Amino acid sequence: MSNVALDPSVDRVVLIGFMGAGKTTVGRLLADRLGWTFLDTDALVEERLNLPVDVVFAQHGEGVFRQVEQAVVAEALTETETVVSTGGGWPEPVGTIESLPPTALSVWLQAPLEQLLERARAQTNSRPLLDAEDLVGGARSLLERRAPRYARAKMHLKTDGKDPATVADAIARRIRDQAPSERLKIT
Ligand code: S3P
Numbered sequence: 001m002s003n004v005a006l007d008p009s010v011d012r013v014v015l016i017g018f019m020g021a022g023k024t025t026v027g028r029l030l031a032d033r034l035g036w037t038f039l040d041t042d043a044l045v046e047e048r049l050n051l052p053v054d055v056v057f058a059q060h061g062e063g064v065f066r067q068v069e070q071a072v073v074a075e076a077l078t079e080t081e082t083v084v085s086t087g088g089g090w091p092e093p094v095g096t097i098e099s100l101p102p103t104a105l106s107v108w109l110q111a112p113l114e115q116l117l118e119r120a121r122a123q124t125n126s127r128p129l130l131d132a133e134d135l136v137g138g139a140r141s142l143l144e145r146r147a148p149r150y151a152r153a154k155m156h157l158k159t160d161g162k163d164p165a166t167v168a169d170a171i172a173r174r175i176r177d178q179a180p181s182e183r184l185k186i187t
Helices: 023-034 041-049 053-060 062-076 113-121 135-150 164-178
Strands: 012-016 037-040 082-085 104-110 155-158
Touching: 012 023, 023 037, 023 082, 023 164, 037 041, 041 053, 041 062, 053 062, 062 082, 104 164, 113 135, 155 164
Parallel strands: 012 082, 012 104, 037 082, 104 155
Antiparallel strands: none
16 A cells, blocks of 8 residues: 555545456445445446447547547536446546546555456456457556556555455545545445
């Protein structure tokens, strides 16, 4: 975990990290614990375009996916008491994390590459970037390129060896410790 001081009034959480980091599973559990709304940005993109992620990449290209992704995250973040799980590439443009609302807690879910890939492989249809000949080499260079962007998150959390519930509890505790208790319904 990083030691960055948090804004005392966290009212939104943005989960970031590489494919397979567990953002969606942890996000759902965290929202449940907080009594907040859960939004998954890949699902929002799919809903917006009425197409699965891999088809968006194949038919419209990554650029269109990224534009819609930025738009749906920006919209999702207009709501307070929301947990947003973002796609692994969302924080790549410089300044993306820095422009989050000050009351948003950004959390980088970290894990070793082998574990990320093991988990991510289970659902490759929403992850066309993993559909490469040199899967491990490609994923490694993508992670290396993105790591400095992910590192801009206020909280860094190592997830290896932890189940999603434990990870969600750690984030909920961090928020509860920082925020006035009446604003949260942590169960
Ligand atoms: C992507 C990650 C995916 C999805 C798309 C692109 C990426 O989401 O947005 O396949 O660029 O890392 P997850 O991180 O939820 O797998």
